[in-house]
Amino acid sequence: xxxxxxxxxxxxxxxxFMIRPQQKQRKEHQSMVxxxxxxxxxxxxxxxxxxxxxxxxxxxxxxxxxxxxxxxxDLSAIARVIPSKTQAAEAQPASQxxxxxxxxxxxxxxxxxxxxxxxxxxxxxxDQKPAESDSADADK
Numbered sequence: 001x002x003x004x005x006x007x008x009x010x011x012x013x014x015x016x017f018m019i020r021p022q023q024k025q026r027k028e029h030q031s032m033v034x035x036x037x038x039x040x041x042x043x044x045x046x047x048x049x050x051x052x053x054x055x056x057x058x059x060x061x062x063x064x065x066x067x068x069x070x071x072x073x074d075l076s077a078i079a080r081v082i083p084s085k086t087q088a089a090e091a092q093p094a095s096q097x098x099x100x101x102x103x104x105x106x107x108x109x110x111x112x113x114x115x116x117x118x119x120x121x122x123x124x125x126x127d128q129k130p131a132e133s134d135s136a137d138a139d140k
Contacts, residue, residue: 033075036062041082044073049082 036042040052042064050064050071061073 030078032081033078036075036078036081041084043079043082044077046077047077047079 036052036055038052038054041049042052042062043049044064046062048066048071050066052062053070054061054064055075061072062075062078064071064073080092
């Protein structure tokens with residue numbers, strides 16, 4: 001009787017730690033493949049980076065543009081999709097975007113008297129450059 005319990009426990013262990021995670025990973029990969037579109041940047045399982053040029057759902061293939069070289073792969077060969085900058089910006093919560101914009105707006109509201117010394121120092125640096133080039137010309 002105890003040997004049957006051990007066998008059942010081993011099967012349950014294998015299911016929860018091997019089979020179930022693999023099924024979850026397969027579902028995530030299938031979802032990623034279903035949402036692919038032309039222009040997405042992808043990484044293949046061979047670590048080849050490229051941009052999707054064409055998706056053929058009938059043959060389950062994808063054509064990848066790798067700096068002018070067009071290669072055809074199975075859809076299952078796509079390891080991951082690299083999120084574009086626009087998708088990353090959309091994923092950023094609005095609260096974080098508002099916080100990151102506040103310091104920039106405060107800096108632009110600075111009085112003109114504080115901005116003037118910075119422009120004067122830049123102008124003084126510009127005045128010194130011709131003097132240095134005149135002395136360099138005199139040395140020649």
